[in-house]
Amino acid sequence: MADEKLPTRAQDFSEWYNQLVLKAQLADYAPVRGCMVVRPYGWALWENIQQALDRRFKATGHQNVAFPMLIPKSFIEKEKSHVEGFSPELAVVTIGGGEELTEPLVIRPTSETIIGHMWSKWIQSYRDLPVLMNQWNSVIRWELRTKLFLRTLEFYWQEGHTAHATREEAEAETRQMLDIYTDFAVNDAAIPVIPGKKSDAEKFAGAQTTYSIEAMMGDGKALQAGTSHFLGQNFAQAFEVRYLDQNGQLQHCWTTSWGLSTRFIGAIIMVHGDDQGLVLPPKLAPYQAVIVPIYKTDEEKAAVLGVARQMKAGLVQAEIRTVLDEREGFSPGWKFNDWEMRGVPVRIELGPKDVAKQAAVLARRDRPGREGKTSVAVVELVPAVVRLLDDIQKALHERALAFRQAHTRQAQSYDELKGAVENGFASAFWCGSADCEAAIKEETRATMRCIPLEGQTEQGICVKCGKPAVARAIFARAY
């Protein structure tokens, strides 16, 4: 666990990440290439993400459902751009119950097609609309280059799917869900994100418009952390999802889909983590506080553990997720390092001297060394920890935002763009042509991440071709 040191981020960011995921026991490699096992600590983090999102989905009227994982292969082929996008990535079941299947089945890479098929049965009239659904599941996409959490053959996510009577409603839904992802990222994960619109080259296979939230990782690269798609009538037409309107006319529905996956865990690691390991945002951390007892003699042990257990009970009662590290055979210093590596926001150190003073030492994970330590009276512990968690939550967001600002350049020229994407984002004018976008990608390995929703009214000339720009866009190398 904490015995071997991580490489520093400056030495090798990618290797720092890979080793940290394993060391912190977030996940491990599965026997099938490109698949992962999410271990208890990683899954507890995902459950907190799930709850934070699910609460928001339900508050906006969405209901959870479960569509099956097996989809007839022919379904994928009904929507033209969908099949082009997903065909190369499919896992295909050809044998079931010992017999060759007459029609091969695919494991869902996403569920628009099977949901479209069922909606065509369920939706009859305008009275049935809107349909607002979400499901928590896993999907499979046969990726070649994989990395734990960031890109795995099977990954966990939620996929929301909605059907509406009008284009306007569907567009509003698409934007509402993007706002919900933004709110979650900023307020729960302490990750500043740029909500924006994808280029045609980067949009979802089958979407009319794709929006995403883009975050900057600790190495200056971008990570698409959630997407919301306006699907127009593409899937409604492919699957005959129609309703009788108030005038008795048959109309195609307008649909949306939106998803956020376990790759978000990768974002949390790479945005907040430091050379000591994970730094978890308090609102999502599996453990918000860890109590490390310090003692030498049996007498000290009895006294310290007595107080420590009372502390834990008090914190748990105040709904602070708390662990008391009573492991035998490990020194306090080793435990400090171990919990630091696992990113627990607040460490509570309690030794015989603290017990005598009826006090404890609080150490905040986001500030190393003495600077992050304060002494607090035992009677004041709970409110002090509550305040500290709140401070840390805010400080993490501020630090990440400052980092992103320091690593984002308004690129006036193509050379400036090239320089900027070496270690951050370039914000640059773009003419809107796929050719310029492709050339930039080819020459700089940076992709157009999005056209930010804010500040779309500026005017300028394309950083690549010099023609009038349609918008300012964010370019970056990306995960």
Added chain:
Amino acid sequence: MADEKLPTRAQDFSEWYNQLVLKAQLADYAPVRGCMVVRPYGWALWENIQQALDRRFKATGHQNVAFPMLIPKSFIEKEKSHVEGFSPELAVVTIGGGEELTEPLVIRPTSETIIGHMWSKWIQSYRDLPVLMNQWNSVIRWELRTKLFLRTLEFYWQEGHTAHATREEAEAETRQMLDIYTDFAVNDAAIPVIPGKKSDAEKFAGAQTTYSIEAMMGDGKALQAGTSHFLGQNFAQAFEVRYLDQNGQLQHCWTTSWGLSTRFIGAIIMVHGDDQGLVLPPKLAPYQAVIVPIYKTDEEKAAVLGVARQMKAGLVQAEIRTVLDEREGFSPGWKFNDWEMRGVPVRIELGPKDVAKQAAVLARRDRPGREGKTSVAVVELVPAVVRLLDDIQKALHERALAFRQAHTRQAQSYDELKGAVENGFASAFWCGSADCEAAIKEETRATMRCIPLEGQTEQGICVKCGKPAVARAIFARAY
């Protein structure tokens, strides 16, 4: 929805069930044979089941994880009885990313094998034990005869997996989880169950001992509603799951697994449902109370809806899951039938006269007609609903228990057993031989459900062969 009448249970229990699942919009048939779509109302019920169980799992120290759905086919073949049991039921992926796979992969039918493989990496020392894991997921078993919720190719469940240093600890875990299932069934689902031990013929493929909880459905048939397996060292040996004990000796672990699936929803339907439709136990019902407003004029509507919305707010604040049916174009009577069919425990009727009296009518779902109705003052509504939900929860359990008792016979002879299993359970002495068990199954279509954990000390002679009995067992036809 409520427009076509269900067949009565007496007319055709099986068809009553099939139609009710569709009408209540719990689930629907998927395009792939034998798969189902769980619709919002069904999934909300499953989420409540999940929470009720997950709380208990966590309180007993279990942690959730996610092992991948794809397993190398060779893994399944490592444990002898496991492969015999599951090989005929596998879904096999032979193509991934457009290419034939060198080793075929199976979609998990259950996860003992892949978990064993990972444990062999993670578990080193007695300090790492016990390992207490659970996962919520879906699995696939290629069944031939399927029925919504009861037997589907893909089904949703939780599968718990634990590893221990000693046989005693693993056996205690197996029994603890059986107790948790029993407690959940009785106290949350209001379903009386018989916890007991399975015969060798009926046990899990790879288990040393299988325990189950068995429930009686409304037609007298049995349904296995949850299972807990003591796996001995079978999987630990097949996958080399070993630990260094305190003396530095390498030992194989002792493991368990236990599961409860969406078939439990089938049990809830068939235990409590009546000819009008579902009757949901209050603790698990997606909606515990429905408010149906009654009005004719616009003036009445305004007055009634005003009070109804206040009522809903008060109930929701008291954490009672409440829906206010404001749908236009449906009569109150139609709404009564619709919500009755959907099994909402308490209906609150509110018309202009009630508003004038500052009262409302409460109708309990488990008692039809006038007998189940009471009037309550609006100011007393919340405590009255809380009490009523509690009453209904208890009454449902009592009714189901009385039904089971009325349909269970102590069969002294084989003829009595034959008679008993026509519409219920036979409790009969059994010599322990697989031959007698097989003959009974062949001749009566009743299987040995379990040897109940209670009352194992009685003595008698086998109902089939007349030899000395090893135990009293429950025989029944089963789903």
